[in-house]
Amino acid sequence: MTPTLTAFERSPDGGKGLARDTRIRWALEEVGQPYEVRLVSFGAMKEPAHLALHPFGQIPTYEEGDLALFETGAIVFHIAERHAGLLPPASGGDANARARAITWMFAALNTVEPPILELETARLLEGDRSWSAQRLPLVEERIRNRLGQLSARLGNADWLDGGFSAGDLMMVSVLLRLKSSGILDGYPNLAAYVARGEARPAYKRAFDAQLAVFTGKPPTA
Numbered sequence: 001m002t003p004t005l006t007a008f009e010r011s012p013d014g015g016k017g018l019a020r021d022t023r024i025r026w027a028l029e030e031v032g033q034p035y036e037v038r039l040v041s042f043g044a045m046k047e048p049a050h051l052a053l054h055p056f057g058q059i060p061t062y063e064e065g066d067l068a069l070f071e072t073g074a075i076v077f078h079i080a081e082r083h084a085g086l087l088p089p090a091s092g093g094d095a096n097a098r099a100r101a102i103t104w105m106f107a108a109l110n111t112v113e114p115p116i117l118e119l120e121t122a123r124l125l126e127g128d129r130s131w132s133a134q135r136l137p138l139v140e141e142r143i144r145n146r147l148g149q150l151s152a153r154l155g156n157a158d159w160l161d162g163g164f165s166a167g168d169l170m171m172v173s174v175l176l177r178l179k180s181s182g183i184l185d186g187y188p189n190l191a192a193y194v195a196r197g198e199a200r201p202a203y204k205r206a207f208d209a210q211l212a213v214f215t216g217k218p219p220t221a
């Protein structure tokens, strides 16, 4: 059954791939699962039909038969469970490696993404407040602390734990949000890690597909 995602009709990032449907597109591209996309406006996201799929009125959602999911972590995990390629196999493989890859998914979403989102809030929503200039360096410092720790763990490895996994997919997706800030440049191994993720053919297909929504031009094969 072909799954259907929801994505912004008009992404605020202008197609830079930061809207979270890109993570889901990437996961589906990695496992070779075709998908459909239903575009939603900001207004429609807060209407009952969409709220029935996503209680917080956000994108992305994921529908597959009678299953409807929200939250990118849950959706990528679902895809990784149903298809080979994003997690080490549960049986006949290294169960511990699978558990560690899942741990990295949680680490990306629960430990690394929050301070990065805080920076976006501080810049975009609080930039005009009188205390903004004092707050920004504190928020950036919290990000640098996390990146320092992550950089130390990654070291010279290509991926966080052996081969590429859903944990890397999620971590790269989260770190990508920092690209325009320049903060990532202070951590060359993390910048290279993100570049490795972006260089994956599946990521490129996902990126091109979300960009095509913005440009109106179909992605080139």
Ligand SMILES: N[C@@H](CCC(=O)N[C@@H](CS)C(=O)NCC(=O)O)C(=O)O
Residues within 6 Å of the ligand: 018, 019, 020, 021, 057, 058, 059, 060, 070, 071, 072, 073
């Ligand atoms: N924790 C959620 C976050 C979802 C989220 O923040 N989606 C954004 C787009 S990337 C959104 O819909 N923003 C519009 C809004 O919150 O009204 C996830 O990972 O799926």
